[in-house]
Amino acid sequence: MAMLEVQNIRKSFGKLEVLKGIDFSLEKGQVLSIIGSSGSGKTTLLRCLTFLERAEQGSVTVNGDTIFDAAEVGKISAAEQRRRQLHFGLVFQNFNLFPQYTVLQNVCLAPKLQAKERPDYKQHTKEIIAEIEAKAHALIDQVGLSAKCDAYPWQLSGGQQQRVAIARALALDPEILFFDEPTSALDPELTGEILHVIKDLAGRRMTMVIVTHEMQFAREVSDHVLFMDGGLVVESGTPEQVFDHPEHERTREFLSRFTQA
Amino acid sequence: MSFWEVTLSLLRGLGTTGRLFFLTLLFALPLGLLICMASTSRFAPLRWLTKTVVWVVRGSPLMLQILIVYYGPGLVFGWPLLPRFIAALVTFAINYACYFSEIYRGGIQSIPRGQYEAGQVLGLTRSQVFFKVTLLQLVKRIVPPMGNEFITLVKDTALARVIMVYEIIWIGESYIKKGMMWPLFYTAVFYLIANGVLTVLLNKFEKKLDYFKA
Structure with missing residues (x-):
């Protein structure tokens, strides 16, 4: 059974139907890239999966547990909602670091707040905090920013901010990490460093879903590629199938713009 | 009457002015937040x-509002008059709370949605997002417009004299009957010093929040 199962996700904004029934699944340790032109619904899909938007229909399961079911909406407590949400991490297009916190504080904030709910927190506060900080240091090191632990976001380049955002998402041990166009706000030079970090994560068998416009990267890093158009999955398969032997005219048309450029 | 005697009596008036100023802020700052929440309510x-x-x-x-709060309840319902200082304080607190509510609203709306969303996907509760993520950014954004209001309030307290609250201008004016004009003009020095100190404090506070950009 697949780790992530997404079934029949539908979402409209007013009369505009943005997602017209999306299905896909993903195995543990695999990387899925979602490609498609602007307005095809890629970002909305990611926002539905991470609970930033509420899909009107459909369901999402992780390891067989229901994470989202449109039929249950409104019946779930806020606490349960948050608990379910923590299966997923999300890296935003424009980083969204917290400006008043240092790199280390950005990475530690959520784990520290969560730790307060542990029953043994009062007894072992020091050890727990030390543990969280040690892990944060390791993650910051993993994304190559050890030297910037005490810097504030405004002192970092866009690429560095995005790497912190990745470390921040990883600090909560998500089972699946989602990326919403992680390099679209960066110039080409900085794009490389983010792609490098994501490749490194793929090497560590992190399960990831990446919405991207970087076709070459999607081809290199993905196990699976989805091409979306008009709120539907038009084509899906291995990178070779989708990029080299697309079956649909719409896919060929979309890809030809990238090969020409 | 000597310069020092005038100065002493004006300082007493400044005490009343100061009390009116601080108590107004004490009530108007939280009341403004409530009004802000009500004016953006989904209801x-x-x-x-x-x-x-x-x-x-x-x-x-x-000025009209002060007169209405002081005389209104008596004229309409036959209620006893409120103490003068209390009537002035109630009016100032409500009046300034309304201005503050708009400053809060502007501040809250200027915080990017992404900040709330980042908090949400990290599993923070709504109150954690407010207190740990957005509050300090909000404070940083509203310090300059709030500072403006504070400085205006220092001077607006003079309006309380219309219901004979013995604040500094009232006392300064009272010397005119004794043939002395200069004590009234002299009150300006006290306002300038008070606002000078206030400006320095506000700048210090703003500097304290300079370590981050939002």
Whole structure:
């Protein structure tokens, strides 16, 4: 059974139907890239999966547990909602670091707040905090920013901010990490460093879903590629199938713009 | 009457001015936040009621409002008059709360959605997002417009003299009957010093929040 199962996700904004029934699944340790032109619904899909938007229909399961079911909406407590949400991490297009916190504080904030709910927190506060900080240091090191632990976001380049955002998402041990166009706000030079970090994560068998416009990267890093158009999955398969032997005219048309450029 | 005697009596008036200033802030700052929440409520009747109140309070002269709060209840319902200082304080607190509510609203709306969303996907509760993520960014954004209001309030307290609250201008004016004009003009020095100190404090506070950019 697949780790992530997404079934029949539908979402409209007013009369505009943005997602017209999306299905896909993903195995543990695999990387899925979602490609498609602007307005095809890629970002909305990611926002539905991470609970930033509420899909009107459909369901999402992780390891067989229901994470989202449109039929249950409104019946779930806020606490349960948050608990379910923590299966997923999300890296935003424009980083969204917290400006008043240092790199280390950005990475530690959520784990520290969560730790307060542990029953043994009062007894072992020091050890727990030390543990969280040690892990944060390791993650910051993993994304190559050890030297910037005490810097504030405004002192970092866009690429560095995005790497912190990745470390921040990883600090909560998500089972699946989602990326919403992680390099679209960066110039080409900085794009490389983010792609490098994501490749490194793929090497560590992190399960990831990446919405991207970087076709070459999607081809290199993905196990699976989805091409979306008009709120539907038009084509899906291995990178070779989708990029080299697309079956649909719409896919060929979309890809030809990238090969020409 | 000597310069020092005048100075001493004006300082007493400044005490009343200062009390009015600080107590107004004490009540208006939280009240403004409540009004802000009501005016952005999802419950439409509450929203419209609040917006109407804010319109009336911001749209009419503060001096008139002081007179209405002081004399109104007696004229309409035959109630006893409120103590003068209390009537002035109530009016100032409500009036300034309405202005503050708009400053809060502007500040809250200027915080990017992404900040809330980042907090949400990290599993923070709504109150954690407010207190740990957005509050300090909000404070940083509203310090300059709030500072403006504080400085205006220092001077607006002089309007309390219309119901004979013995603040500094009232005392300065009282010397005119004794044939002395200069004590009234002299009051300006006290306002300038008070606002000078206030400006320095506000700048210090703003500097404290300079370590981050938002």
